[in-house]
Amino acid sequence: xxxQTASHRIPRGSLASGGAHLWRLQRSERLAxxxxxxxxxxxxxxxxxxxIVFAIYLGFTSWSGFGTPTFTGFANYARMxxxxxxxxxxxxxxxxxxxxxxxxTVIPLAIAVLLNYxxxxxxxxxxxxxxxxxxxxxxxxxVLWKLIYDPNLGTLNKALRGLGLDSLATNWLSNSATxxxxxxxxxxxxxxxxxxxxxxxxxxxxxxxxxxAASIDGAxxxxxxxxxxxxxxxxxxxxxxxxxxxNGFKVFDIIYVMTGGGPSHASEVFGTYLYSLxxxxxxxxxxxxxxxxxxSVVVMLLCGVAVAVQVVLxxxxxx
Amino acid sequence: xxxxxxxxxxxxADRAPLIGxxxxxxxxxARSFAAxxxxxxxxxxxxxxxxxxxxxxxxxxxxxxxxxxxxHLTAAAYPKAWVSTGFAVHFVNSLWITTxxxxxxxxxxxxxxxxxxxxxxxxxxxxxxxxxxxLMMPATSLIIPLYLQLRSIGLLDSQLGLLILYIxxxxxxSMFLMRAFFETLPDELVQAARVDGASExxxxxxxxxxxxxxGMATVIIFQFLQTWNEFLYANTVLQDTGKLPLQxxxxxxxxxxxxxxxxxxxxxxxxxxxxxxxxxxxxxxFVAGLTLGAVKS
Numbered sequence: 001x002x003x004q005t006a007s008h009r010i011p012r013g014s015l016a017s018g019g020a021h022l023w024r025l026q027r028s029e030r031l032a033x034x035x036x037x038x039x040x041x042x043x044x045x046x047x048x049x050x051x052i053v054f055a056i057y058l059g060f061t062s063w064s065g066f067g068t069p070t071f072t073g074f075a076n077y078a079r080m081x082x083x084x085x086x087x088x089x090x091x092x093x094x095x096x097x098x099x100x101x102x103x104x105t106v107i108p109l110a111i112a113v114l115l116n117y118x119x120x121x122x123x124x125x126x127x128x129x130x131x132x133x134x135x136x137x138x139x140x141x142x143v144l145w146k147l148i149y150d151p152n153l154g155t156l157n158k159a160l161r162g163l164g165l166d167s168l169a170t171n172w173l174s175n176s177a178t179x180x181x182x183x184x185x186x187x188x189x190x191x192x193x194x195x196x197x198x199x200x201x202x203x204x205x206x207x208x209x210x211x212x213a214a215s216i217d218g219a220x221x222x223x224x225x226x227x228x229x230x231x232x233x234x235x236x237x238x239x240x241x242x243x244x245x246x247n248g249f250k251v252f253d254i255i256y257v258m259t260g261g262g263p264s265h266a267s268e269v270f271g272t273y274l275y276s277l278x279x280x281x282x283x284x285x286x287x288x289x290x291x292x293x294x295x296s297v298v299v300m301l302l303c304g305v306a307v308a309v310q311v312v313l314x315x316x317x318x319x
Numbered sequence: 320x321x322x323x324x325x326x327x328x329x330x331x332a333d334r335a336p337l338i339g340x341x342x343x344x345x346x347x348x349a350r351s352f353a354a355x356x357x358x359x360x361x362x363x364x365x366x367x368x369x370x371x372x373x374x375x376x377x378x379x380x381x382x383x384x385x386x387x388x389x390x391h392l393t394a395a396a397y398p399k400a401w402v403s404t405g406f407a408v409h410f411v412n413s414l415w416i417t418t419x420x421x422x423x424x425x426x427x428x429x430x431x432x433x434x435x436x437x438x439x440x441x442x443x444x445x446x447x448x449x450x451x452x453x454l455m456m457p458a459t460s461l462i463i464p465l466y467l468q469l470r471s472i473g474l475l476d477s478q479l480g481l482l483i484l485y486i487x488x489x490x491x492x493s494m495f496l497m498r499a500f501f502e503t504l505p506d507e508l509v510q511a512a513r514v515d516g517a518s519e520x521x522x523x524x525x526x527x528x529x530x531x532x533x534g535m536a537t538v539i540i541f542q543f544l545q546t547w548n549e550f551l552y553a554n555t556v557l558q559d560t561g562k563l564p565l566q567x568x569x570x571x572x573x574x575x576x577x578x579x580x581x582x583x584x585x586x587x588x589x590x591x592x593x594x595x596x597x598x599x600x601x602x603x604x605f606v607a608g609l610t611l612g613a614v615k616s
Contacts, residue, residue, distance in 0.1 A: 026439075028518070028519050029438050029439060029440070029519060030438075030439070030440040030441070031519070032434070032438055032519030032520065032523075033434045033438035033439065033440030033443065034434075034440055036430040036431055036433060036434035036438065036523070037430070037431045037434040037435065037440075037443075037446060039426075039427045039430065039431070040427045040428070040430075040431040040450070040490050040491065040494055041431075041446060041450075043427070043483070043486060043487035043490060044449075044450060044453075044487060044490070044491060046487070047465065047468070047483060047484060047487035047488065048453055048456055048461070048487060048488065048491075049449075049453070050464075050468070051461045051464035051465050051468060052453065052456065052460075052461070052464075054464035054467070054468070055460060055461065055463060055464045058463065058464065065467070111357065111360065114353040114356060114357055115353075115357065117349055117350050117353035117354075118350060118353050118354045118357060119350070119354070122354060122357070122358075125361075126357050126358070126360075126361045128602070129361045129364060129365050130360070130361060130364055131598075132364075132365070132368060132595070132598070133364060133367075133368070135544055135548075135591075135594050135595065135598050136368075136548075136591050136594070137547070137548030137549075137550065137566055137569075137590075137591075137594075138548070138550060139548075139550050139566045139567075139569050139570050140569060140587050140590060140591055141367075143569065143570070143572075143573050143583070143587060144367055144368075144371050144584075144587060145367065146573070147374070147580060147583075147584070148367060148370070153580075155370060189364065189367070192360075192364065193364075221349070246455060246457070249457070250457035250458070250459040250460070251459075252458075252459045252551055253550045253551060257550075257570055257573075270459070271459040274459070274462075274463070275459075275462070278462075278463045278466070279466075279555065289463055289467070292463050293463050293464070296459070296460040296461070296462075296463055296464075297460070299457055299459050299460045300456070300457070300460045303455060303456070303457055303460075307455065
């Protein structure tokens with residue numbers, strides 16, 4: 001803001017003599033501003049802004065996609081409350097989002113800290129390796145891990161049997177007790193690299209004199225980590241937590257690819273449930289666009305919560 | 320006292336060239352311990368990818384009975400996956416849709432990013448906040464209304480429709496990155512060009528844009544990876560097999576080739592080759608962009 005007002009003054013001062021010239025200058029600047037921002041604004045209004053409004057409206061209707069939607073008020077939300085699948089999806093979505101966020105914050109932070117202890121060359125190699133899963137699509141990682149989890153031929157069960165742990169070998173993705181943790185591992189595998197790099201960059205930005213001061217005061221490594229590193233990274237942590245929460249709330253690809261929400265809704269989340277309501281996983285079922293849209297609205301609200309978490313954490317960090 | 324000050328100054332002086340800034344020189348034991356843990360984590364991380372490539376190189380008949388590490392390698396699955404899945408068609412679809420999205424996003428995002436960073440016009444802040452507020456609107460939430468919207472304007476099952484969704488959903492984020500980048504350039508640059516008689520577009524095109532190359536490189540690589548890997552929109556908007564990009568096709572392969580793992584994994588490997596190449600080639604910009612994006616947001 002302050003730089004804007006400062007820049008405002010410079011041309012005024014230097015061009016104060018030619019009033020008409022200045023006026024033309026500002027008009028062309030305004031015009032250019034609108035023209036340059038126009039394409040993005042139009043696309044955004046039509047393909048992001050309007051769909052948001054449309055989804056909220058559809059959430060209050062019952063509609064199969066043909067004819068006119070029937071306005072039903074809060075009926076979809078009431079139905080959601082009593083729908084056992086929706087309840088299951090709610091629990092799984094929250095569990096998945098919280099579990100991935102905790103793991104994908106704590107583990108990358110620990111790795112980023114450890115990277116500062118090893119030789120520089122090794123640090124570069126490890127950062128490069130850890131980041132590769134992050135550039136692979138969820139379809140590829142989903143299919144790949146599905147093969148690894150395969151009950152008979154999958155590497156995981158083969159390895160367990162090889163180690164004599166036959167009792168632990170299970171049908172990972174068809175067992176309702178193991179399916180969600182199994183998918184969380186895949187998510188973690190893909191997310192470690194990105195989050196680790198964000199933390200690694202954050203640690204580089206910590207003022208080294210803080211560590212000097214701490215070590216003069218006799219702080220050990222753990223105390224330095226606890227009282228210098230963690231507090232200095234609060235803003236970074238707020239970003240990482242919020243991004244991961246959001247990714248957890250809106251999760252779709254990886255679960256759709258690996259299980260489609262099964263077995264019997266054990267890995268159903270809002271994303272997969274609304275997709276099957278609208279675009280049908282079972283042949284011949286009538287699309288429930290109104291009820292599906294109510295879940296879209298809930299996902300939007302959850303993502304709003306994730307943004308609020310970031311704002312609160314950042315405010316607290318800057319105090 | 321003097322020694323402490325000297326040490327402090329020394330550590331500050333060290334800071335710039337030493338990227339892996341260390342608090343103290345770590346004890347050899349701590350260093351080896353950290354290295355051991357990190358190497359173990361890296362091994363677990365890279366294992367599935369090595370396994371993917373190894374499986375694609377196995378003879379078909381050793382998948383189910385053979386040892387974990389194959390004794391005999393063959394590339395026979397690659398031509399098979401290429402031909403039987405019509406890989407070339409979907410690869411080209413992915414390539415052109417991704418390229419067109421990247422170009423569209425870079426053009427629109429730099430124009431708007433520049434306008435929001437350096438130009439003054441009424442309602443600028445209102446517009447900016449509106450774009451910013453919905454920057455993170457999840458695709459999961461928009462898929463139903465977007466599907467209906469494309470249907471009503473006749474762009475369902477059309478690559479153009481998909482392209483429009485890609486550009487409109489990711490341009491605001493790239494605009495945000497570009498704006499952060501343009502703000503680092505001095506205002507005097509723009510003023511001086513104007514005084515020299517350049518039009519607003521000339522200022523942008525000739526003066527500002529050439530300086531924004533690093534920012535654009537970041538946007539390009541991010542957008543390339545994101546669009547290449549996108550699944551939800553592609554799987555929903557397009558129905559005709561000939562129009563599909565790679566991701567929905569890879570998904571359907573899983574059902575078709577659930578016993579032919581070499582062909583399946585060969586397809587997966589071929590699909591990630593371009594992104595790995597782009598990553599290796601432009602790694603520096605990528606890491607810089609990630610940091611910029613994360614810290615600024």
